[in-house]
Amino acid sequence: MAELRVKDFKPSSCGKYQVAKVKKGYSTYGELRKYPDGMSIYWALRKPDEVFVELDAWAVDVETISVMKSRRVTHIGILVTNGDTYLTRIETMTDKDKGAVVLNYSKHTGARGKLGARQWYLPRAMFAQKLAPPEDTLKIMKIKGR
Numbered sequence: 001m002a003e004l005r006v007k008d009f010k011p012s013s014c015g016k017y018q019v020a021k022v023k024k025g026y027s028t029y030g031e032l033r034k035y036p037d038g039m040s041i042y043w044a045l046r047k048p049d050e051v052f053v054e055l056d057a058w059a060v061d062v063e064t065i066s067v068m069k070s071r072r073v074t075h076i077g078i079l080v081t082n083g084d085t086y087l088t089r090i091e092t093m094t095d096k097d098k099g100a101v102v103l104n105y106s107k108h109t110g111a112r113g114k115l116g117a118r119q120w121y122l123p124r125a126m127f128a129q130k131l132a133p134p135e136d137t138l139k140i141m142k143i144k145g146r
Contacts, residue, residue, distance in 0.1 A: 004067050006032055022064070029064060032073065041075040041087070042068045048082050055101065057121040058086060062102065065093060065120055083132025092126055099123045 009018040009032075018034040022042065030044040044060055052059055058078045068076070069090060076093045078086040092098050104118045 004029070004063055006067065006071070009034060030079070032068070032071070039075065040071070040073045041077050042073050042090075043077045043079045046078050046080050048080055048084070051124065052121055055121050055123060056125075057099075057101070057123045058127070059103075059119040059121045060093060061117040061119045063117065065090065078127070080132075085130045086124065086127035088122065088127045093120055093122050098126050100126075 004022065004024045007021040007023065009020045012019045012033070017036070020032045020034075022029045022032055028045065030042060032040065032042050034040045042064070044058075044064075046058065051057070060076060065076070073090055076088055076090050078084075080086075092100070094100055099122065101121045102118060103121060
């Protein structure tokens with residue numbers, strides 16, 4: 001099984017922070033951003049339909065959170081391809097009193113034959129949210145508005 005890797009930091013294209021890709025095997029899981037004020041955020045990359053509907057929650061696997069804690073990351077964020085952003089403190093992501101739940105999908109095989117993982121699920125209500133305009137979401141989904 002592939003190991004989670006954090007690449008070396010490089011200046012971002014906008015020049016406002018340092019960025020390091022987070023990969024496992026050939027898949028990009030997200031990116032770690034280091035800001036000038038000292039804050040570090042792991043941004044997980046997600047599609048709008050990857051929210052866990054039953055809990056109305058975003059998921060980040062246990063291994064990723066463990067690696068981010070060891071690198072002294074302060075926040076976990078979700079960057080959705082439609083432009084939505086969600087942000088929470090890393091402690092909240094694993095706080096069962098705030099609604100976080102661990103579910104084990106490590107024995108589950110997905111549609112493409114990939115094995116699942118143990119994941120922390122945190123309800124979307126526990127994230128600071130910035131939603132993209134609905135027009136942007138419709139454009140990405142290729143659905144015509146009325």
